[in-house]
Amino acid sequence: MFQNKDTSELSTNILFEGIEPSLLKSFASPKNIIGKKDGDIIFQKGDPTEYMYLLIEGTVKLKFTEPD
Numbered sequence: 368m369f370q371n372k373d374t375s376e377l378s379t380n381i382l383f384e385g386i387e388p389s390l391l392k393s394f395a396s397p398k399n400i401i402g403k404k405d406g407d408i409i410f411q412k413g414d415p416t417e418y419m420y421l422l423i424e425g426t427v428k429l430k431f432t433e434p435d
Contacts (some may be wrong), residue, residue: 377423 377395378388400422403409409420411425 399435 377383378386378391383391412432
């Protein structure tokens with residue numbers, strides 16, 4: 368689980384190259400950073416698509432099911 372809620376490390380990520388730090392802080396505030404434990408479900412079929420997830424630390428297991 369991501370323990371450090373300091374967003375300053377995000378500015379060094381290649382995804383955010385060239386983005387002003389003030390803009391990055393506006394959407395990557397510590398209140399928007401969530402931690403998940405091993406085995407937690409992040410997103411599953413039927414969930415509303417309201418968010419974009421960025422994995423900062425760890426791994427994700429993808430599970431595909433047969434179509435309905």
